[in-house]
Amino acid sequence: MRTNLFKLCLIVFISTSGYAQLKVDAELRPRFEYRHGFGSLFPDNVDASAFISQRTRLNTSFKKDYLDFYLSVQDIRVWGDVPQLNRADRNGFSVHQAWGELLFNPEFSLKLGRQVLSYDDQRILGGVGWAQQARSHDVALFKYSKGNSSLHLGAAFNQDAESNIGNVLTTNTYKSMQFAWFNQKWESISASFLFLNNGLQFTDELNADNNETRFSQTIGTHLKSNKQQTLGWMANLYYQFGNDVNENDLSAYLISLEANYKMNPKWSLIAGGELLSGNDNGGVSDGENKAFTPFYGTNHKFNGLMDYFYVGNHANNIGLMDLYLGSVFKLGEDTSLNARIHNFSAAADIQGSDSKQLGVEADLVFNYNFKKDINIKAGYSQLFASEGMELLKNNVDDNSNYWGWLMVTINPTLFTTKLD
Numbered sequence: 014m015r016t017n018l019f020k021l022c023l024i025v026f027i028s029t030s031g032y033a034q035l036k037v038d039a040e041l042r043p044r045f046e047y048r049h050g051f052g053s054l055f056p057d058n059v060d061a062s063a064f065i066s067q068r069t070r071l072n073t074s075f076k077k078d079y080l081d082f083y084l085s086v087q088d089i090r091v092w093g094d095v096p097q098l099n100r101a102d103r104n105g106f107s108v109h110q111a112w113g114e115l116l117f118n119p120e121f122s123l124k125l126g127r128q129v130l131s132y133d134d135q136r137i138l139g140g141v142g143w144a145q146q147a148r149s150h151d152v153a154l155f156k157y158s159k160g161n162s163s164l165h166l167g168a169a170f171n172q173d174a175e176s177n178i179g180n181v182l183t184t185n186t187y188k189s190m191q192f193a194w195f196n197q198k199w200e201s202i203s204a205s206f207l208f209l210n211n212g213l214q215f216t217d218e219l220n221a222d223n224n225e226t227r228f229s230q231t232i233g234t235h236l237k238s239n240k241q242q243t244l245g246w247m248a249n250l251y252y253q254f255g256n257d258v259n260e261n262d263l264s265a266y267l268i269s270l271e272a273n274y275k276m277n278p279k280w281s282l283i284a285g286g287e288l289l290s291g292n293d294n295g296g297v298s299d300g301e302n303k304a305f306t307p308f309y310g311t312n313h314k315f316n317g318l319m320d321y322f323y324v325g326n327h328a329n330n331i332g333l334m335d336l337y338l339g340s341v342f343k344l345g346e347d348t349s350l351n352a353r354i355h356n357f358s359a360a361a362d363i364q365g366s367d368s369k370q371l372g373v374e375a376d377l378v379f380n381y382n383f384k385k386d387i388n389i390k391a392g393y394s395q396l397f398a399s400e401g402m403e404l405l406k407n408n409v410d411d412n413s414n415y416w417g418w419l420m421v422t423i424n425p426t427l428f429t430t431k432l433d
Contacts, residue, residue, distance in 0.1 A: 033077045037428040040070040042145070043092075043421055050414025052320045054398055057410045065092040068145040070109065081114040083128075089145045110149050114156075124154040130167065130309070132194050133205050133235040136249055136267070139311030148309065152190075161198035167191065181224050182214040188226045201242075205235040207251075211308055213258040229255035229263050231308070245273040249287075257302050257329070265290045265305035283339035283353070287315065289323075291332020294364040295405070303361070304329045317355045317374040319394045319416055321402075331405065332360030334369075347382040363401050371405065372398040388422045 049061040067090055075082040087109045088102070095103050112126030127149050129140040141148040152169040169190045173183055182188045189212035196205045209231040217223035233251030238244075249269040257263050271285030289305040292298065307315075312323040316335045320326075327333070339353030357371040378392040396402075396414040403409045 033075065033430075035428070035430045036074045036426065038072050038424065038426045040068065040072070041423040042068040044145070044418060045420075046416070046418045048416055050319070050396060050412065051416040052324070052326065054402065054406045054408040054410070055412040055414050056408055057412065066090070066145050067092065072110075079116050081116065081122075081124075083110055083112055083114075084108075085110040087146070107146075109147060120157055120159050122156045124156060127151050128154065130154075131311075132165075132207065133196075134237075134247065134249070135311035136235070136269075136307055136315065137207060137209060137231060137233075137251065137310050138192070138194075139309065139314075141311045141313065143311070143313040150190075150309075163194075163196045165192075165194045167194075181216060181221075183216075188212045188214040189228075201239050203237055203239075206233075207235070208232050209308070215258050215260070227256050227258050227260055229253055229257060233267070243275050245275075247271050251305070253305055257297075259297070261297050261300050261302040263302045265303050267305045267307065279343040281341045283341070284337070286334070286336045288335075288360060289333045291330055291359065291361040293331070293362040295330045295361075297329060302329060304332055317357070317394070317396070318376045318378075318392065319374055319396055319414070321374075321396065322357075331363055333371075334358045334360050349380045351378040351380070352376070357402075359401060359405075363404055365404050366401050368399070368401055370399045371402045372396055386423065386425045388424075389420070390422075391417075391419045393417045 043065055044067070045063075045065045047061060047063045049055055051062075055061075068087060069090075070085055070087040072085045073083070085108070086106050088106050089104055090102065095101075108127060110127050110129060112124055112128040114122050114124040116122045129147070129149050130138045130152065131140045132138045139148070150167075150169055151171065152167050155166040157164040167190075169187070171182055171184070171186055171188055172180065190210065192207065192209045194205060194207050196203065210228055211231065212226040212228045215223070215225055215227050231251055231253045233249065235247070235249050237247035248271070249267060251267040253263050253265040255263050267287070267289050269285065269287035271283065273281055273283050275281045289307070291304045292302065297304075306328060307323055310323075313320060316322040316333060322333050322335075335355055335357055337353055337355045339351065342350045342352075344350055353376045355374045355376075357374065359369040359371060361369075363369060374394060374396045376392065376394045378390060381389045383389055394416045398406075398414060403411075
């Protein structure tokens with residue numbers, strides 16, 4: 014009876030929605046990992062970690078001539094984190110995205126709600142798709158697009174809960190954030206310009222009158238060539254200033270350049286480098302912070318897949334110089350192999366060492382598109398640490414550091430209607 018009632022409501026909704034489109038799709042993504050030195054050097058007298066995490070999502074999108082609406086709910090779990098006869102899940106379902114976009118005309122729109130902010134190569138603002146939970150923001154986003162030009166203006170203000178008094182934020186996120194992003198495309202290259210005003214909550218445990226929001230600013234550009242060219246390239250240049258959350262003066266930069274050469278349709282070579290400024294001896298000195306922070310980027314895709322840098326770590330530290338070589342091999346119509354080698358060194362002096370060398374990491378990723386809605390990936394990474402890395406991570410146990418994983422992504426479309 015309930016099933017028939019649901020079908021009847023669905024038919025009525027579709028028949029009365031006019032020029033509208035409804036789509037429902039899902040994602041199931043289990044991933045096995047074996048960690049032996051992932052994120053930090055492996056210590057003595059402990060066992061390696063092995064587990065299977067899983068992301069499950071249900072996504073619904075609704076499109077009308079004046080409205081785009083999107084809802085994505087997800088469940089994130091590790092196999093076995095709740096007993097078989099459980100009464101309630103450990104984490105439960107959460108809202109990953111829930112937004113509505115008001116389409117004023119073909120050029121102007123306003124997007125409101127919880128949404129992913131992903132721009133350019135995702136170095137400063139990204140969706141962090143590798144993480145099972147991913148990242149989304151509660152934000153108001155004004156969008157303008159005409160021809161080859163696009164302008165986005167975003168603003169967010171975060172609070173713990175509804176309240177009649179007080180404005181102190183205790184959750185681990187920014188208090189206030191505003192950004193402007195402009196992109197212009199030409200025949201051979203495209204350029205983006207970003208300004209990010211990032212406000213972090215400072216809390217004085219001894220004097221509540223000192224509680225305030227402290228702002229830093231990030232400004233810069235992302236440039237890239239036309240992807241159809243045999244020789245492609247992209248570059249980033251960003252500068253940070255203002256104050257960090259501890260009211261130190263911030264003066265930091267990021268510079269990167271990458272070249273991609275297609276040897277033939279099945280083989281391409283990649284070479285690049287990235288420099289993120291840092292603090293000598295890994296600490297702020299004389300009230301000046303020289304360490305660059307790629308605030309809300311998809312940091313897993315940069316600086317090696319083993320997440321030794323800028324993935325919940327390495328903040329306000331010695332910075333990083335990452336020089337890398339890589340290659341992508343297309344093994345077949347549906348398979349490919351991505352290989353990359355990184356050489357890591359510090360951008361600033363390492364306390365206790367005359368050398369800035371940190372180590373070398375090798376990453377291999379195999380990709381297989383089994384079907385249109387089923388993808389299989391597997392990877393193996395190994396880090397060869399130097400003395401500088403041991404000093405940085407405070408670990409001289411001299412163990413091997415490696416990581417292997419296997420991930421299956423199933424992404425079927427469950428239901429869809431077409432626009433009239």
